[in-house]
Structures are given as structure tokens and as C-alpha cells.
Amino acid sequence: MTITRTEVVVIGVGTMGSAILWRLAERGVRVLGLERFAPGHDRGSGHGESRILRTAQHEDPAYVPLVKAAVRGWRELERQTRTSLLTMTGGLSVGPSDGMLIRGALEAAAVHGLECGIVPETEAAQRFPAHRMQPGDTAVWERDAGVVRPEQAIVAAARRAVELGAGLRTGVRVLGVEDGPGDTVLVRLADGLVQADHVVLAAGPWISQLVPRAALPLTVERKILAWFPAAEPRRFEPDRFPVFLRETPEGRWYGFPTLDHTTVKVAFHHGGLEVDPDEIDRTVTAADVAPLGDVVARHLRGLDPVAVRAATCMYTNTPDAHFALGTPAAYRHLTVVSACSGHGFKFAPAIGELAADLALGSAPELPLDLFALDRFAGSVVGNDRGDG
Ligand SMILES: Cc1cc2nc3c(=O)[nH]c(=O)nc-3n(C[C@H](O)[C@H](O)[C@H](O)COP(=O)(O)OP(=O)(O)OC[C@H]3O[C@@H](n4cnc5c(N)ncnc54)[C@H](O)[C@@H]3O)c2cc1C
Structure with a gap:
């Protein structure tokens, strides 16, 4: 069985995964993205031509610094890739x-x-x-509101990550994640294992399948x-x-x-x-x-x-519609990102930075209290918000 060694593995190169891959590659980290389909595909949460970006976040004022950081991030990605990703229209x-x-x-x-x-x-x-x-x-x-182009944004971030030295394997489905020898973690694929110091799980709708012991109420x-x-x-x-x-x-x-x-x-x-x-x-x-x-x-x-x-x-x-960002108690060296409850696209470059900080053990610049996984302790799996 083949074993590949790297520093960080990003599982899922969709909305968040492409941004995380880009942010880690910018920091010179040896990072490998594993994507079941290909960046920009239409089978997850990151397709459909357009996403709203709003700054006056009705969900909670705590999101405002995050969206401001994301706007700077979108502009950076546009400059680095010479693409147009965000059009401000007002909201x-x-x-x-x-x-x-x-x-x-x-x-x-x-x-x-x-x-x-x-x-x-x-x-x-x-x-x-x-x-x-x-x-x-x-x-x-x-x-300060506008439209982000999702497919273009994901493709741009993934391409830029690869230009900066990230590895990217497409058409490969991760089958599981387990503790590795010493302080490492193993990612299981059909054709081998990848051993890493840290895994970022950005599998969107498939997150729960890959960390069953975390029993996340998603x-x-x-x-x-x-x-x-x-x-x-x-x-x-x-x-x-x-x-x-x-x-x-x-x-x-x-x-x-x-x-x-x-x-x-x-x-x-x-x-x-x-x-x-x-x-x-x-x-x-x-x-x-x-x-x-x-x-x-x-x-x-x-x-x-x-x-x-x-x-x-x-x-x-998530049950309260805020994101889920952190390491579940039942897993070592793994960061879950981010169950965005239908309002996360706009934040991707900022979440990319936060996840990169968490993967490298650095203190994130923005507070993450709203997204802590321990708020789910005792939650029942299911969603009873029923809002329209
Ligand atoms: C209809 C709709 C409208 C939305 N509107 C807005 C909006 O206006 N504004 C806003 O900010 N947000 C919006 N959102 C939310 C936003 O799009 C999502 O929060 C965001 O796309 C989630 O990104 P993600 O990376 O978690 O998931 P995804 O982008 O789906 O990425 C997950 C990736 O993981 C891969 N993957 C999964 N399992 C595996 C595996 N086992 N092995 C390898 N790869 C795997 C998948 O193929 C996928 O590429 C909307 C969402 C939807 C669906």
C-alpha cells in the first residue's frame, strides 16, 4: 500500500477547501488537497452562478469583521489570479x-x-x-453588498494554490480518517494512505460521514x-x-x-x-x-x-445556523470546516485564513466563539428550526 507524507491534507476542494489550500500554500506549507470531483463542480454547495455578499450581517454582528476580512481576501484573490470574482451592487x-x-x-x-x-x-x-x-x-x-461568482472563485483559489506549490488530486474520494503513528493522522483512499501532521475536513455536506465519532448535529x-x-x-x-x-x-x-x-x-x-x-x-x-x-x-x-x-x-x-469550526474531541489533528448553514460562501477567503491558523496551531486573528464545536455538547442530531 502506498503511503504519501505531507504536512497538511485538505479533504474537499470546494468552497472552503479551495480557499484553505490557497491560504496554506501562501504560507509555504506542504499541503495536499483531495477532491472527489473537481473544483468548480455542481454536486455540492458551491455552484449556481452567484452568491450574495452582505456586510450588515443580520445573523449576528460578530460576523461583520469576518466579512470585512473576506472582502479583502476576494480582492487579493482577484489580483493574484487576474479574475473578476466580486461585483459590488449594494444590498x-x-x-x-x-x-x-x-x-x-x-x-x-x-x-x-x-x-x-x-x-x-x-x-x-x-x-x-x-x-x-x-x-x-x-x-x-x-x-457594502454584492455578488460573488462561486464556480470561478473556487477554480481561481484552487489554481492559485497549485501555482504556489500545493498538491491537488481530483477524482479521489477520501474513505476515512484515523489516528496515525506518533503525532500524525492518516487519510484513507482506495489506493493508499496519506500521512499528515494535520487534516482540514472541508467536505461540506459530507462532513458527518467522515467524522462519525464526533456525532456533529449537522x-x-x-x-x-x-x-x-x-x-x-x-x-x-x-x-x-x-x-x-x-x-x-x-x-x-x-x-x-x-x-x-x-x-x-x-x-x-x-x-x-x-x-x-x-x-x-x-x-x-x-x-x-x-x-x-x-x-x-x-x-x-x-x-x-x-x-x-x-x-x-x-x-x-447546524442547529443554531452558525458555523462549525474546530477540532472535535474524538479526533486528533483534525479541523472541521465549517457547516455554513447556507450563508458561508462570502466568507471563504477569511475562513481559509482561520482554518490555516488552526491547522498550524497559530492563534486565529478573529474570535471563533460563535463557531465552537463544544456548543453542540448534548445536541440531538437533527434540525428543528423550521424557518422559511
Ligand atoms: C443554493 C445555495 C445558495 C447559497 N447562497 C449563499 C449566498 O448567497 N451567500 C453565501 O455567503 N452563502 C451562500 N450559500 C452557502 C455557501 O454556498 C456554502 O456555505 C458553501 O458553499 C459551503 O462550502 P463547503 O466548502 O462547506 O462545501 P462544498 O463547496 O460543497 O465543498 C465540499 C467539497 O468536498 C468534496 N468532498 C466531499 N466528500 C469528499 C470525500 N470523501 N473525498 C474527497 N472530497 C470530498 C466535495 O466534492 C466538495 O467539492 C448558499 C448555498 C446554497 C446551496
Whole structure:
């Protein structure tokens, strides 16, 4: 049996894994990425044309320094790879003033002094004519929001890592992780073992399969994305139509400016079926897309509510929807990254740095309390948030 030796192995070269590989390679670490498919594929959580980046984090003000670090990271990656990955459009949140979106965004803005605030009703109607506001809705605008291109970002980070000396094996499925001799860890593949000082497990929806003894309370959710044609696509271009989040009686949902000059992508946040990532049904049915067509018809103007394109994707959720980042008690020399509960893409370059710190035993620059694995002690595996 072949045994390969390296310093750090990154399992999964998707969203987080590609960024971690890049950040470790930048530090001159001997690192090997192992990816079951290939960077930029469409079978995990990092595909579907676009991801929202917001700075006024309604989830918790503690995310704001992380997103600021991530914006600097995206710009660095753009410079290093001469690609365009992040387009700032500003961001609009619309919902009841006492709902999570509005309350949370305003709180994050107040704590961190962000350029973000309520837009008066008549001004909102003029500036955002595509949005039908409901009685009682509040509109909040933030300057520092935009769109990240997920497939391009993953490919760019993985390529840059390899340029900087990282190893990358694609089409290889990791079968397990076990303690190695001395202070090492072994990664089991069909054709051999890799021995390392540390493993970073960035396997997204497949994390739980690879660390069963950690009993992490993660659930995987099937998500549907759909693209709706615009009658006048010019009105939905990134310079006129910001990324948006809406909280309506149907649930929380979000959308993007047109990136193909034809359609607008819309998706619900949560409310999808819990699935096994190896068994997920990737066929999108009319019934899957119908609820999205309904919110488009009811709450937006200028879009045909019949989708012309749709896709499935997966969230990996924790019970409180905050990330999971750290070493499970049952495993040595292994860092889990990061069960981002459907809102992690924007943070990838910053999480890459944090995970690199953890893998090398350095103190991370940003606090990780919100993401500590020990908060799951006593949790039941399952997700009862039921939010829409
Ligand atoms: C529909 C949708 C919309 C989203 N919208 C946003 C948004 O607007 N803004 C935002 O910030 N976030 C958003 N997110 C969340 C964000 O995309 C995810 O948090 C992020 O992509 C998760 O990255 P990951 O690296 O954990 O998983 P992935 O990107 O899926 O990477 C995991 C990788 O591990 C590989 N792998 C798994 N098992 C093995 C194995 N045994 N051996 C080798 N390789 C393996 C997989 O092939 C995969 O490439 C969204 C997610 C979805 C699904």
C-alpha cells in the first residue's frame, strides 16, 4: 500500500477547501488537497452562478469583521489570479421591521458603524421599482453588498494554490480518517494512505460521514434555485438592481441582479427537504419551482414567473445556523470546516485564513466563539428550526 507524507491534507476542494489550500500554500506549507470531483463542480454547495455578499450581517454582528476580512481576501484573490470574482451592487433587505432581516441588519450596522439604513417608503418605491412592498414592510439599504461568482472563485483559489506549490488530486474520494503513528493522522483512499501532521475536513455536506465519532448535529438540506426571465433585462443589471433579501409570509428568500442579461435568480432560504448527500434527487420538478414562481409573481415586477432554468444545491446546517469550526474531541489533528448553514460562501477567503491558523496551531486573528464545536455538547442530531 502506498503511503504519501505531507504536512497538511485538505479533504474537499470546494468552497472552503479551495480557499484553505490557497491560504496554506501562501504560507509555504506542504499541503495536499483531495477532491472527489473537481473544483468548480455542481454536486455540492458551491455552484449556481452567484452568491450574495452582505456586510450588515443580520445573523449576528460578530460576523461583520469576518466579512470585512473576506472582502479583502476576494480582492487579493482577484489580483493574484487576474479574475473578476466580486461585483459590488449594494444590498436591499425588505421585511417587517421586527423581523430578523431588518432588526438584525440594523443592529449589525449600528454596532459596526456601517453605511446601512432605512429607506423611506416613497424613496424605496422610486429606487427599487421591481419590488412590490407590502403594507408594514421596511426597506433597508446597505452599501457594502454584492455578488460573488462561486464556480470561478473556487477554480481561481484552487489554481492559485497549485501555482504556489500545493498538491491537488481530483477524482479521489477520501474513505476515512484515523489516528496515525506518533503525532500524525492518516487519510484513507482506495489506493493508499496519506500521512499528515494535520487534516482540514472541508467536505461540506459530507462532513458527518467522515467524522462519525464526533456525532456533529449537522443536517443537509436540498435547495432549489430558479432563474426567471426579465421583460426588460436592462432594469435588472447589477448597476441598477441590487442583491436583495425579502421576508414575506411565504418565508425568507433572496435574489440577484441578472448576470446573463436575461434572467434573475431567486431562491428560498431554508424550507427544503432534509436529504442524504449521496441520495439527493437532483431532478427539479414543476412542484419544486412553483413556490418560487409564486413569490416572484406576488412580490416582484417585470419578471415572468415561469422559470426557464433551475438547479439543486445543498446547505449543511447546524442547529443554531452558525458555523462549525474546530477540532472535535474524538479526533486528533483534525479541523472541521465549517457547516455554513447556507450563508458561508462570502466568507471563504477569511475562513481559509482561520482554518490555516488552526491547522498550524497559530492563534486565529478573529474570535471563533460563535463557531465552537463544544456548543453542540448534548445536541440531538437533527434540525428543528423550521424557518422559511
Ligand atoms: C443554493 C445555495 C445558495 C447559497 N447562497 C449563499 C449566498 O448567497 N451567500 C453565501 O455567503 N452563502 C451562500 N450559500 C452557502 C455557501 O454556498 C456554502 O456555505 C458553501 O458553499 C459551503 O462550502 P463547503 O466548502 O462547506 O462545501 P462544498 O463547496 O460543497 O465543498 C465540499 C467539497 O468536498 C468534496 N468532498 C466531499 N466528500 C469528499 C470525500 N470523501 N473525498 C474527497 N472530497 C470530498 C466535495 O466534492 C466538495 O467539492 C448558499 C448555498 C446554497 C446551496
